[in-house]
Amino acid sequence: MSREPAAPPVLRMAGVSKSFGATRALDGVSFELGRGEVHALIGENGAGKSTMMKILSGAIPPDAGRMEIDGWPYAPAGPADGLRGGISMIYQELTLAPHLTVEENIMLGREVHAAGWLDRKAMKRRVREALELVRHPEISPDVPVRKLSVGAKQVVEIARALLNRARIVVMDEPTSALSQEDSQRLFEIIGKLKGQGVSVIYISHFLEEVQRVADSYTVLRDGRGVGSGRMEGTLLEDLIQLMVGQKFTRFFPKVEHAVGEVILSLDGLKGARMTSPVSLTLSRGEILGIAGLIGAGRTEMLRTLFGLDEAEGGSVVVSGFEMAGAKPWASISRGLGLLSEDRQGEGLALGRSVADNMTMSDFAPYRRHGFLRPGRQRRAVGEWIGKMKIKAKGPAQKVGDLSGGNQQKVALARLLHQKAAILLLDEPTRGIDVVSKAQIYEWIGELAREGKAVLFVSSYLPELLGICDRIAVFHRGGLVESRPTPEWDAPGLMAAATVGRARPDHPISQRIAE
Amino acid sequence: MSRQRPAGLQKVLNVLGPFIGLALVIALFSLIPEVQGRFLRFANFKSVATQSVIVALGALGMTFIIVSGGIDLSAASNIALSSVITAYAINAGAAPLVAVLLGVLTGGLVGLANGALVTRLRLIPFIVTLGMMGIARGAAKWIAGNQKIDAPMTWANELMARSPRPSWLLLAPGVWIVILLAVAMAVVLRYTVFGRHVFAVGSNESAARLCGIRTSRVKILVYSVAGLFCGLSGVMEFSRLTVGDPTVAVGLELDIIAAVVIGGGSLNGGEGSILGTMVGVMIMSFLRNGCTMMGWPNYIQEIIIGAIIVIAVTLDRLRHRGE
Numbered sequence: 001m002s003r004e005p006a007a008p009p010v011l012r013m014a015g016v017s018k019s020f021g022a023t024r025a026l027d028g029v030s031f032e033l034g035r036g037e038v039h040a041l042i043g044e045n046g047a048g049k050s051t052m053m054k055i056l057s058g059a060i061p062p063d064a065g066r067m068e069i070d071g072w073p074y075a076p077a078g079p080a081d082g083l084r085g086g087i088s089m090i091y092q093e094l095t096l097a098p099h100l101t102v103e104e105n106i107m108l109g110r111e112v113h114a115a116g117w118l119d120r121k122a123m124k125r126r127v128r129e130a131l132e133l134v135r136h137p138e139i140s141p142d143v144p145v146r147k148l149s150v151g152a153k154q155v156v157e158i159a160r161a162l163l164n165r166a167r168i169v170v171m172d173e174p175t176s177a178l179s180q181e182d183s184q185r186l187f188e189i190i191g192k193l194k195g196q197g198v199s200v201i202y203i204s205h206f207l208e209e210v211q212r213v214a215d216s217y218t219v220l221r222d223g224r225g226v227g228s229g230r231m232e233g234t235l236l237e238d239l240i241q242l243m244v245g246q247k248f249t250r251f252f253p254k255v256e257h258a259v260g261e262v263i264l265s266l267d268g269l270k271g272a273r274m275t276s277p278v279s280l281t282l283s284r285g286e287i288l289g290i291a292g293l294i295g296a297g298r299t300e301m302l303r304t305l306f307g308l309d310e311a312e313g314g315s316v317v318v319s320g321f322e323m324a325g326a327k328p329w330a331s332i333s334r335g336l337g338l339l340s341e342d343r344q345g346e347g348l349a350l351g352r353s354v355a356d357n358m359t360m361s362d363f364a365p366y367r368r369h370g371f372l373r374p375g376r377q378r379r380a381v382g383e384w385i386g387k388m389k390i391k392a393k394g395p396a397q398k399v400g401d402l403s404g405g406n407q408q409k410v411a412l413a414r415l416l417h418q419k420a421a422i423l424l425l426d427e428p429t430r431g432i433d434v435v436s437k438a439q440i441y442e443w444i445g446e447l448a449r450e451g452k453a454v455l456f457v458s459s460y461l462p463e464l465l466g467i468c469d470r471i472a473v474f475h476r477g478g479l480v481e482s483r484p485t486p487e488w489d490a491p492g493l494m495a496a497a498t499v500g501r502a503r504p505d506h507p508i509s510q511r512i513a514e
Numbered sequence: 515m516s517r518q519r520p521a522g523l524q525k526v527l528n529v530l531g532p533f534i535g536l537a538l539v540i541a542l543f544s545l546i547p548e549v550q551g552r553f554l555r556f557a558n559f560k561s562v563a564t565q566s567v568i569v570a571l572g573a574l575g576m577t578f579i580i581v582s583g584g585i586d587l588s589a590a591s592n593i594a595l596s597s598v599i600t601a602y603a604i605n606a607g608a609a610p611l612v613a614v615l616l617g618v619l620t621g622g623l624v625g626l627a628n629g630a631l632v633t634r635l636r637l638i639p640f641i642v643t644l645g646m647m648g649i650a651r652g653a654a655k656w657i658a659g660n661q662k663i664d665a666p667m668t669w670a671n672e673l674m675a676r677s678p679r680p681s682w683l684l685l686a687p688g689v690w691i692v693i694l695l696a697v698a699m700a701v702v703l704r705y706t707v708f709g710r711h712v713f714a715v716g717s718n719e720s721a722a723r724l725c726g727i728r729t730s731r732v733k734i735l736v737y738s739v740a741g742l743f744c745g746l747s748g749v750m751e752f753s754r755l756t757v758g759d760p761t762v763a764v765g766l767e768l769d770i771i772a773a774v775v776i777g778g779g780s781l782n783g784g785e786g787s788i789l790g791t792m793v794g795v796m797i798m799s800f801l802r803n804g805c806t807m808m809g810w811p812n813y814i815q816e817i818i819i820g821a822i823i824v825i826a827v828t829l830d831r832l833r834h835r836g837e
Contacts, residue, residue: 097717099784109725
C-alpha cells in the first residue's frame with residue numbers, strides 16, 4: 001500500500017480478531033486508512049466486513065488486536081466512544097425517525113438549545129448548511145422524513161453524519177437503495193468529503209462503482225485480509241479472483257438424478273416489490289440455483305411466486321395450472337413449498353414446539369371433527385425427527401431451544417411433511433453448522449432424485465456450483481444469465497452478480513466510459 | 515427527490531382535521547330543532563367545558579405517553595387513588611393546599627413507578643400499566659376503607675364549581691387550569707429538547723438511542739409527568755364529587771386514550787398533538803352533551819363514540835396514505 005510519508009494514517013487496525021462461538025469472523029485483519037482517502041472494503045457476504053466495522057464503531061469489542069486513530073490508541077467501550085472519535089456510520093438499514101422532520105432527524109441528540117428551549121432558527125441554519133454541503137438544498141428541513149424517497153433519506157443520513165464532525169465516515173452499501181442519478185450525487189458528495197480531509201470507508205458489492213469511487217481497496221475473505229492496494233491499475237477480474245479465492249466443489253455430495261418435464265414456468269412475472277419481470281422454467285428432478293447479491297431481487301421473486309407479495313403481471317404455471325396472484329394457501333395446495341430466508345422472524349414460530357412447527361402447514365392428518373389429535377401428531381413428528389437426524393429432545397421441545405442447523409431442518413421437514421413437489425429454498429444453509437449444511441445438500445439431491453423440483457437461492461457460490469444442475473444469476477432486480485452449471489465458474493458467477501455480465505473481459509476504464 | 519404535493523393544502527387539512535370533526539358535531543346538534551336552543555347557549559358550553567376537565571387533564575399526560583410510543587391503562591385508577599388521597603388528607607385536617615399537592619404528588623409517584631417498571635424490567639407498557647391499574651385501584655379502596663371519604667367543604671371544592679365565585683372568571687377555575695396547562699404542554703412538546711426527544715423515542719427508538727438520546731430517562735419522565743396530570747385530574751374529581759370515592763372513573767382510561775387517538779395520536783408512537791387531543795376531548799364531550807339533550811339513552815352515546823373512534827382513525831390513515 002502506498003502512503004505519503006508526511007501523512008500518518010488516520011486509522012490503523014492491526015491484527016484484529018473476533019470469534020462468535022466456534023466461528024472465526026475476523027482473523028488477524030490489518031487495515032490502514034489515510035486522511036482524505038476513500039478506501040473500499042470488499043468481500044463476499046459473511047467475509048467479515050460488517051464485523052470489522054462494528055468493532056471500529058465500538059458496537060462490539062475485538063478479541064485481539066489494536067486500533068489507533070491519528071497514532072493514538074483507540075479502544076472504544078461503546079458506540080458513543082466511536083462517535084466521539086469522529087467515526088460516523090451510515091448503515092444499510094436507515095436509522096431515521098420517520099415522523100420527525102428532516103431538521104429534527106439531522107439534529108437529533110445534538111439540538112441547539114438554551115436551557116432546554118430549542119433554538120429552531122440556529123438549527124434550521126445548520127441543517128440548511130449541511131444539506132447545501134451534500135448538494136441537496138432542495139430538500140426542505142420541514143418535511144417529515146417518511147415523505148421522502150429512499151434516496152433522499154440516505155442523503156439525510158449522510159447530512160447527519162457530516163454534522164457530527166465525522167473524520168471517518170463508514171458507508172455500508174450506500175447505493176443499494178439509490179437510483180443511478182442519486183448514486184452519481186453520492187459520488188460527488190464523497191469527492192467533496194475527500195476535499196475536506198474526511199476519510200471514507202466504502203463497503204459495496206458493486207465493483208464497478210467501487211472502482212470509480214475508491215482510491216484503494218482491501219479484500220476480505222473468510223475473515224482474513226487477502227489483498228489490498230491502490231485501486232488505480234487494478235483490474236476488476238483481479239478483485240473478483242481475490243474475493244472468491246481458490247474454492248473447491250468436491251465436498252458437495254453428488255446425488256444422481258434425472259431431469260424430467262417442466263413443472264413450473266414463470267413468464268414475465270412481475271410483482272409489487274419486484275423491479276423487473278422474471279421468466280424462468282423449472283423441471284421435475286431439477287435443482288436450479290439462483291445466484292446474486294443480497295438485495296438483487298431473488299427473495300422478492302420467490303415471495304411473489306409463492307403469493308406472499310402481490311403479483312402485478314405475467315404468469316406462473318404450475319403443472320399446467322395458472323397460479324399468478326394465488327394466495328399462499330392455494331400455492332401450498334398446488335404443491336409449492338417456501339423456506340423463508342428469515343428463519344427466526346418468519347420461518348418458524350420459535351416459542352412453539354417442534355411438532356407444531358413441522359405440521360403447521362398441514363394439520364389435516366391429525367384432525368378429527370376440528371380437534372387436534374396430539375398423539376398422532378407426536379408419533380408422526382417423532383418419525384421425521386429420526387429421519388431428518390434432528391437433534392431435539394422430542395416433538396414437544398420448543399424450536400427456539402434448538403441450534404440453527406436443527407431449526408433449519410425442522411423448517412425443511414415442514415415442506416417435506418406437506419408433500420411439496422416444488423421446493424423454493426431461500427438461503428437454506430445461511431448461518432448453520434457444517435454438518436447440517438452437508439446433510440441439507442444431500443437431502444436436496446435426494447429430493448431431486450424423487451422427482452421434486454428445487455429452486456435454490458444462495459449467496460454462497462461454492463454450494464451453488466456444487467449441487468445445482470443449472471444456475472441463474474440475478475443482478476439489480478432482474479435475471480441476467482442462466483446456464484447449466486458446468487458452464488459456470490465462481491469468478492463468472494461473481495462477475496454476473498456484481499456487474500451484470502458473465503465475462504468482465506475489458507479493462508475497467510473502457511467500461512466506465514461506456 | 516422529495517416529491518412534494520400541494521403542501522399548503524395538506525398542511526391546512528392536517529391541522530384542521532380534528533377541528534372539522536368538532537365543527538361537524540356542533541353543527542349537527544345546532545341544526546336539530548329540538549335541542550338547538552339549549553345546545554347553543556353559553557351556559558351549556560360552560561357545563562360541557564367543566565365536564566371535560568377530568569378527561570382533559572388525563573389526556574394531556576396521555577398524549578405525551580402515546581407520542582412516546584407507550585400507553586397508560588392505569589390513568590383512571592390513578593385518578594381515583596389521587597382523589598381519595600386528597601379527601602383523606604383534608605379529612606385528616608391538612609390544609610387544602612397541602613391536600614391538593616399530596617393528591618397531585620400521588621399521581622406523579624404512580625406514574626414514576628410505571629416509567630421505572632417499563633424501563634428497568636423492560637416490560638411492555640401495556641402489561642405494566644395493566645398491573646398498575648389493579649394496584650392503584652386496590653390501594654384507593656384500601657385507603658378509603660372501601661367506602662367514600664367525606665371531607666369538609668373547602669376552596670378545593672370550588673375548582674369545579676359551575677358558577678365560579680368571582681363571577682368575572684366566567685368558567686370554572688378547573689377549566690382555566692386545563693387551558694393554561696394545555697398551552698404549556700403544547701409548548702413543551704413543540705419547543706423544547708425534551709418534547710422533541712419524546713417524538714424521537716416514539717418514532718424510532720433505536721434511532722433515538724443511536725443518536726445518543728437517553729431513551730429510558732425520557733420515558734421515565736414522560737410517565738411521571740403523565741402521572742402528575744392524573745393526580746391533578748384526581749383532585750378535580752374530588753372537587754366535583756366533594757368526596758373521595760375509590761370506585762370513581764372506572765373505565766375512564768379508555769375515554770382518555772380515545773380522545774388522544776381521535777385527536778391524531780398514533781398508538782404506534784411518533785404522532786399526536788396537544789391541540790388535537792383537546793379537540794378530541796371536546797368532540798366526545800359535545801357528543802355526550804348533545805345526546806343527553808336529545809334524550810337518547812346512554813347506549814346510543816356509546817355506539818356513536820365507538821363509531822367516531824374508528825372513523826377518526828380510518829380518516830387519519832387515509833390522510834397519510836401514499837407517503
